[in-house]
Amino acid sequence: MRLSRRDFLRLGMATAGMAAVPVNPAFLLAADSPAPVTGVSSHTGRKLQAVPSACWQCVCRSSIVGFVENGRLVKVDGNPNSQRTRGRICAKGQAAPNFLYDPDRILYPMRRVGPRGSGKWKRISWDEALDEIAGRLKKLRDEGHPERFMFHYGRMKASSSKIIKSYFLPAYGTKTIGNHTAICEGGKWTAQELTWGKHYDVNDVERSKYIVVMGSNPLEAHTSHEVIAQRIVEARANGAGMVTFDVRLSNTAAVSDKWYPVRPGTDGAVALAMAHVVMANELYDKKFINKWTNVTVQELKDHLARYTPEWAEGISGVPASEIRAVARAYATKKPSTIISYRGVVAHYNGVENERIIQMLEAIAGNIDVPGGRTRAVGPKWKNSYKKPKGKVKKLKILDGKEIAYPTHHVSHQVFKMIKDGSNGRPEVYMWYCYQPVYVNGEVQENIDVLKDEKLIPFTMAVDVAMSESSALADIILPDATYLERWDWEDMVSYDKTPEYYIRQPLVKPLGEARDFKDVCVDLAQRIGPDVAKWLPFKSAKEFVKDACEHTKAVKAAGGFRYMVKHGAYVDHKAKHPYRSHAKKLKPKDLQGTIVDKKTGVVWKGKPGQDYTTTKKAYKKYVGQMIDGVAYKGFKPDKLNKNGLFEIKSEFLAKKGFPAMPSWMPIPEHEKMKEDELILTTFKVNVQIHSRSSNSKWLTEIYHTNPAWINPETAARLGIKNKDRIKVKSHIGEITTKAYVTPRVHPKVIAISMHCGRWEYGRYGSGKKVFPTVKDDEPWWTDFGVHPNWIIPNAPDPIGGQQRWMDTVVSVTKE
Amino acid sequence: MNERKKENGKAEEARARAGLYRLVAHMVAQEPDEAFLRELNATGFRETVASLGLSPPPAPTSTEADVTREELAVEYARLFLLPGAPLHPYESVQRGEGQLWGEATAGVQEAYREAGFELNPEVHHVPDHLAVELEFMAHLATKEAERLAAGSTEEAEALQKRQKSFLRNHLGTWAVAFAHTLKAETSQRYFQFLADLLETVIKSDAYFLDAPL
């Protein structure tokens, strides 16, 4: 209604006595000094700042530069000061403004009203939220049960991990800390710990002449995605050969010389046969085997004799002649290397498959040589603060049940363990940068457990958006996005040279979002002085600054000021050599060490102590004796392993598994019926697994995930392209669309991740009303179907890795 | 003397307008509490509202008291804070940019700067949040009143010009449509009242300032 001038003023005057309408705090103040400027935008003519920082969207954590106009982020690009990324970033990194400015972001602490998951919320102040949380945590702690506070993270790296996991949580006293490695690549790491010790491999592809890709898609998604992708492209341009074994013609397979469609879970058989060819044709690295491994050439030959290419063809479907050709090329076009990832390890036999590949790389002489499978080098940041001392307690719910070596936990079993309850249950369950409902298998069970107030009395999410999981929280704390916070960063480099880099806020956190690291400082203070005293820093910024001033190389470069200005520093003086295991130890390295007779390990044990049986002796490892000489060897981690490259594993033999890397058939696949298929999942190049569907740009490109089926299979099942199909496993059924394509193995149905969301804002879920976007309407109506509803949470018996690619399904036309 | 009186009258007008903008800003910025609901009813405001033909706000103790403060807070969160309703209270989103901190936001921020204001770092808002835009109008009208009272007619005129242009270029471009959406989205009387009040203030002020929407 429009009022006359008179009435309008009458109404206005009636507001005069309203004391409850405060003038302060005002949203606007008289202006202060203007912001510093580093340039002018050629696009808008506005003043522009370039702020170096770091991406976070995938674990690669590329260095970036954010361009900011008057406090508004307008663009993100790569940081040319980074040698690791060489100033390049991927599409996901470029979509940064979409994550920051998602209109569906959660910007205030929210508390649920009514039953958990009912969708009713109210805003609360940070004070209210933190008082309640601190009150609950303090109570558990005072009762002597800090372990009943479970903290579960998805991505938490570098200084975020340090502040939260090394300071806040131990100061509080809980070690019930869950991660997500077992749904990612945990099995790969366990296999590496069993063979060459401390995990992480860097395929030095830049210098490779021949690259074998197995169950990995580095050109689209990889732990070092754009870092390795650009180096592969360069190697190819320089004439390197490349072949890809994959159940699906990924874009990596597409640019390879050959794509070998392999039956799921049989990469290990192919690799065994390749090893057979290498040994049988005397193409092996005799010196390495003799000196650095714990087996002889003869043992290897004997063990591998049965694994002929013909045998492998029967198992994997890859022609024996092709396996021979690839094995020969691999062993003769040196240097060469094998890139292996989830396609290899997310199986019942995953650890064993990766162990086979480790063996193959070892006998081919590719271990830590230029162009081979090298050890990762990352920066070593140092902070000046003392680590918390004191008792920590843990609920035994992190490692599932009866897993031989769950060295990276078994996160997908956590809800099952909570449901089971025999090892206790958390009273407070908090998650951070994690989407437990959506990213694990058996989605319905995840919902049921998280929703059940009897199983978990109190739930808290630290999240940037309303996700399927935060919808089941009692309190949601609005997290700052990675574009609004501080970190020192430490991802591995691909040049054997440690690269120090930082993340700094490109803009101030929107609304009341706060970096959870700062919240931890606040929480510690509210819980009490004996917790707060271990977090003497006031903020994450102060923590980062401290590290810049206490890390020698960074300090020498100019410390915090340097890092804020340049974002990244490459410590060229600290370039690591290849074959670092062969380094001879100096007398000063040997001071205070003893030699373990049984293993030849040089370590800092007490005289008379036995290396193998002393708890966490591996932490005191110094080197390995070989023929009377002390070498650095292969440093162990998580297990009291010696410093050799162990091909024969006593650790596994002890638990009833074969000591020598062997073919391990997948039980379900052995008894599959003729018409059944194996479900496989995959990632695409423009989406992050579970945290990017709120990006309009990315979701516009990729928003639906029809199931890939081979034409032969489709014809047999009477399915045509775009038909609605039912995909059924022993735990459930989904209905989706068929994409009939020869780009997939006939025994496989492949459904990507990222889609089929029912939360995470309008762009990803399609369910929430969203205002129009002028001239650029979201036009898509198909949001795909999430495959995890029908994938059981099932662990690899050795490491506990989630078996994403093992599910047997039947497929029918709807 | 007559001039002086006229100036005083004008100052009072500006104060009245500032009061309305401040009131609506307050209602958009947060969930109502008891004290505020009482205020809406006790000061004669309710009667004025009714006499102008607007449906009056709910009384804290009226029959609508079965709508508890918590329910108002839940409705507030549903409408303005969480994904669900198409009511993101930001100009950039409402004007079809599809994201926060859009081009419109940059323009709004520039308007603040030109008028000598910047966002209070203690209060967490994006510049084009509806409450901030409304408050900006309140600030300008208040300043205008001050200038008038001090006899600086020219400055007062410049301030009114600013209000006119901000209404025409920013607030007025989306606030009425927003009020309509709000009215359609909510069945709670408090928020329907807010929708009516917002619409009335914007339309009436556009008329008052001769800044057609």
Ligand code: SF4
């Ligand atoms: S690869 Fe892409 S998503 Fe991953 S960190 Fe780099 S820019 Fe970000």
